[in-house]
Amino acid sequence: MDRETITSQKVLERILFDESAEPKALPLSLLAHITSNFSDDKEIGCGGFARVYRGMLDSGTVAVKKLHDLVDMDEKKFSEEIHCLMKAKHKNIVRFLGYCSDTQGEMVVCEGKLVLADVRQRLLCFEYLPKGSLDKQITDVSCGLEWRKRYQIINGICDGLYYLHQNHIVHLDLKPANILLDDNMLPKIGDFGLSRCFGEKQSQAITSKLIGTMGYLAPEFYTRRQITFKLDIYSLGMIIIEILTGDRGYADIDNILERWRSRLEKSQGDKQLVQVRVCAEIAIECADFNPAKRPDTQHIIDRLGATRNADEFATETGASSSSSVAKSAVVAPGPTIGPENPMANELKKLTDGLYDMTKNQRFSLMPDDSSNVQQETDIQETSSDVEESLIIERTEERDNMVATLSGSISPEFTVLPIYGFGGIGKTTLAQLVFDDAQFAGYFKVWVYVSQNLVLNKIGNSIISQLSEESHVAERQMIHIKLRELLAGKKVLIVLDDVWEKNPDTLNSLMAMLRVGVDSMVTVIVTTRDEAVAREICHTVEPYELETLTDKICWKIIKQKTAFNDRVDKKRLKHIGREIATKCGGVALAAQSLGYTLKGKTPDEWESVRDHYIWNVSILEESSSRDHEVLASMLISYSHMPECLRSCFTYCAVFPKGHNIVKYDLIHQWIALGFTERSRIFDSMQLCEKYVVQLLGMSFLQYSKTPMSDRW
Structure with missing residues (x-):
């Protein structure tokens, strides 16, 4: 270390142990030194804006946040963040120790050539908190x-x-x-x-x-x-x-x-x-x-x-x-709400809130025009829109997966993860394998996992699908019951949407499902993260699901819009193909837009194609694929009639992945007054149509667990 680095390290150590000390400007050389030049083994976190590294001092540990070289991160924005951090001094605020804004020579590609350029490096230094987030x-x-x-x-x-x-x-x-x-x-x-x-x-x-x-x-x-x-x-x-x-x-x-x-x-x-x-x-x-x-x-x-x-x-x-x-x-799932019911006031409050929210909720996506005038809503009700496979050109992937599972070297316990972007079709591909004739004689279980992997919850879900029991409290009893239920059986288990990265938790999950001899347990895992896929599986190669081609996205849109039956398809063909390119190869985006475009005029197709939402950042931490899915869903949402928006917005009262009883939800919609007036349909019929439309737009999906009338 040079003299400046040694001196600045002593300053940082003093700040770390003196809570009254003010944060200081720190040299890039010091932050590089204490993180071993920002080495991978020192990395403790990564997000859309920055990577975080563990910094080792002689007398303690700090966290160094190295911001990505973002186009819209200027010095003013960086200074504003530092200003906020220097004002925030409290026992329940992460303590800010110092900052760095410096340039560093770095080889970059410019016009096809490697050149040495000055790259702005912006870093922040905080106390290190060992328990994580x-x-x-x-x-x-x-x-x-x-x-x-x-x-x-x-x-x-x-x-x-x-x-x-x-x-x-x-x-x-x-x-x-x-x-x-x-x-x-x-x-x-x-x-x-x-x-x-x-x-x-x-x-x-x-x-x-x-x-x-x-x-x-x-x-x-x-x-x-x-x-x-x-x-x-x-x-x-x-x-x-x-x-x-x-x-x-x-x-x-x-x-x-x-x-x-x-x-x-x-x-x-x-x-x-x-x-x-x-x-x-x-x-x-x-x-x-x-x-x-x-x-x-x-x-x-x-x-x-x-x-x-x-x-x-x-x-x-x-x-x-x-x-x-x-x-x-x-809010309770009761079918009737009268003036004497004590829940009525709470439902009324929620109704007012939902109407306040949906009344003006246009997301600035579409201009107001005559289409916003209240009228008899044209609910699209083609049953094939929600009951068809919707897996186009995925049969080869299904066959490959079935072959991989059939040829496993450990037939008594096989795990095959599918990984890829959100909305790309992992769940639907898993459904194809789930329904394949190869597994016709198997007991089948489907568990939606989501971001919070709770072993007891997963264990109880499997137990409830294989037996009459619904809740076992103790972890040890769950293991015993699973061994009893899985032993001597052929069982296919799908663990859908796994986010958990902790190796110990993933190993505990697999240990819970591995029951030993005299059984054949096959587990399919869907996840967005390749690292999760590789951590959870050591017997077969994880299956990466590639994005769809623009041609296939256009095929999905045509299918969802009943394109071949339109008299103006010649004019729409070029517009539709351009919309397909904006889907980014993500099936969910194509499905949602396709359903939304059904029955729309050519001008409305053009407004979707040309909309500014495709070119702005919706979530600053999102990937490009996430952006395409979110943009398509926002556009679809903006085309919903107000009554349907209210019905969908109400679904926010349920946690992600929750199985909703169809008729309980419909009764709640009716009790809250979300249905429009109709001379043709009664409220129950209208709500049935709303369900069909939300399923068709991929805002709801059918439940994979074996329960009737649930999503």
Whole structure:
């Protein structure tokens, strides 16, 4: 090390151990040295904006965030992030230690030649938090963190957000992945790359970009592009729901309370159940569709403060018994809602919020014209639109997979992962193999996994599909029951949409399904991540699903639009082929656009082809394939009649991957007044048509689990 590097390392070590010290400018040479020149073995995280490395000092460890060389990352934006970070000093905020903005000579290709260019390097240095991010710790109620830890985390996040808002900082990307945990599981809010620092009297700002993370982004931001503190409050509500339930989106709170009741400490059960209820109520208020009805951080802190002393809170509210705790008001799947029903007011609130949201929710995608005038909605109801295979030119892939599984060297237990971009058709290809005659004599199980891999949840899903039992609480009993059910049988299991990267968790999952001799267990795994595919499988080569050609995307669009029956197909042919190229080889994009374009005029086809949404960034962390899927879905959404938008928006109350009972949902739509008036169809018939349309546009999909009338 040169003298400058040695000196600056001592400065950084002093800052690390002196919490009152101010962050300093750090030389690039130091940050390169402590990360072994940003070597792969020091990398601890990677996102759309940056890579994060572990930096080793003589007396401690730091985290170094190296920003990607983004076109739209200028010095002003970098300075704004540093400004926010230097203002944010709190025990529940990741501590900022220093920054670097320097140029470095780097060989790059320019006009076909290698040239030495000055490349701007921007880096940030933070305290190192060994427990990683919160999203890795979230599980359902049956396992994982005990209530005391979850409650501590909820309180810490709220305290941190209260501090930010008091200091006029809007985070704008609050989510579990951006909340880090120290050795004591103390939560700390991090990643201020999208944050805004307001002036003392400023309460809002306008942006032209749609930024943030889907699932945590407040619904009004899609239409208004208005930055307010209420955006963070919505994100907070979604995070608390996820901490309480293990899933994104709303859940049956009474059911959650019942499940927590069986797990809470016996001596503290009633008191802690009060805390569960209050946290659930806060979450629902924060996630209100109407931003004006969301509480501010002061209100949230006050309510949580009352529950920190559970004895005092129980006395003041009279909520000392578990029976009173269970009276939480949420949307329930009841078929009838009358004026005397206590749920009516809650449903009315939700209805108002949904109408507020959908009334203006055009996403600035399509100009207002006569098509927006209320009229008898033309619901497309061709049954083939939703019941056909929709796997075009994938039979070769299916045959290859079946051959691979048949030729496995370990027939008693075979795992074959399929990996590829989201929306490319992994699930549907798995369905083709699932239905293949090769597996006609097999017991079959389909489990939707999603981002939170919970072993007990997966085990119970398999048990419920192979037997009459529905819930086994203990992990050991799940293993015993699975061995009993799988032994001596031929079983085909699909684990759909696996995101988990932890090798230990994946190994535990495989161990749970490997029952030994006298059985043939075949497991198909779908995942977006090649690393997950290779970690989970060691006997056969994972199957990479390639993108479709533009020709095949055009074939899907033609099929979905009944193109060959149109009299104007000559004019539409060129437009349609250009739209197909915008699908990026992703089947989901082609299917959604195809259904949307059915029955539309040539001018409307052109408006889809030429729309600006194809050329703007929807999610700053998304890949190009994600962009094409999201853009196509936004365009399809913008073409929905208002009644259908309300019905679809209501589906946000269910977590991702949730199996919805069809007629329960229809009864709720009717109770909420989402159906239009019709001289021809009654409300039930209209809702049946809405279901058909949402399935056709790929906004809903048929459930793969063996339950009738569910998606």
